[in-house]
Amino acid sequence: GNSVTxxxxxxxxSEEAFLxxxxxxxxxxxxxxxxxVQYPGEGLQLLLKATKADxxxxxxxxxATYRKETTSFHLEKGSVQVSDSAVYFCxxxxxxxxxxxxxxxxxxxxxx
Amino acid sequence: DAGVIQSPRHEVTEMGxxxxxxxxxxxxxxxxxxxxxxxxxxxxxxxxxxxxxxxDDSGMPEDRFxxxxxxxxxxxLKIQPSEPRDSAVYFCxxxxxxxSGNTIYFGEGSWLTxx
Numbered sequence: 001g002n003s004v005t006x007x008x009x010x011x012x013x014s015e016e017a018f019l020x021x022x023x024x025x026x027x028x029x030x031x032x033x034x035x036x037v038q039y040p041g042e043g044l045q046l047l048l049k050a051t052k053a054d055x056x057x058x059x060x061x062x063x064a065t066y067r068k069e070t071t072s073f074h075l076e077k078g079s080v081q082v083s084d085s086a087v088y089f090c091x092x093x094x095x096x097x098x099x100x101x102x103x104x105x106x107x108x109x110x111x112x
Numbered sequence: 113d114a115g116v117i118q119s120p121r122h123e124v125t126e127m128g129x130x131x132x133x134x135x136x137x138x139x140x141x142x143x144x145x146x147x148x149x150x151x152x153x154x155x156x157x158x159x160x161x162x163x164x165x166x167x168d169d170s171g172m173p174e175d176r177f178x179x180x181x182x183x184x185x186x187x188x189l190k191i192q193p194s195e196p197r198d199s200a201v202y203f204c205x206x207x208x209x210x211x212s213g214n215t216i217y218f219g220e221g222s223w224l225t226x227x
Binding site: 034036045089099100102104105 | 145155205216
């Protein structure tokens with residue numbers, strides 16, 4: 001069945017460091033791919049998405065490229081800020097079911 | 113748009129009591145989801161509806177849990193009787209299946225503590 005694997009955290013970085021959070025997936029067909037972010041005490045918010053191979057989703061300085069050949073959707077940001085501290089979830093959708101399959105989440109802590 | 117609205121935001125209840133969580137999805141969305149989040153299990157899909165009809169309830173833990181969607185703008189998740197292991201954050205989410213696929217929007221969650 002469809003599944004998402006993302007790197008385990010926590011990830012701790014200094015402000016202005018480069019961020020990569022790895023995400024790979026297993027799916028039949030052509031799923032859409034998503035990154036969601038959850039700030040402390042809040043619900044999940046859509047950060048970015050990509051709906052087909054080679055698409056790049058971007059938002060708030062974060063980027064991820066849908067790589068079908070490596071079945072990956074790694075999240076990157078060139079210079080993280082303390083305010084980026086949160087839990088990041090990779091997810092995929094596909095087929096006609098309408099639901100999303102989430103990874104386990106990666107907690108990011110950014111230190112000043 | 114107001115987004116997905118959940119109530120209550122926080123609830124503390126005693127073991128054995130009935131708990132009802134409520135959700136108003138985004139207007140025009142035809143899918144509604146209930147998720148549960150705990151430290152141990154992460155984010156779990158409990159049940160989802162399409163056009164008010166339950167499609168998959170395989171994630172509902174046991175018979176103590178039930179969910180309804182009487183109309184397109186309202187859903188409830190009920191736990192009766194509640195137990196301490198039900199303590200978690202319960203998220204409602206909604207989506208619309210469009211030409212570019214399906215994007216799910218989450219509410220802020222209902223933080224449940226059963227003592």
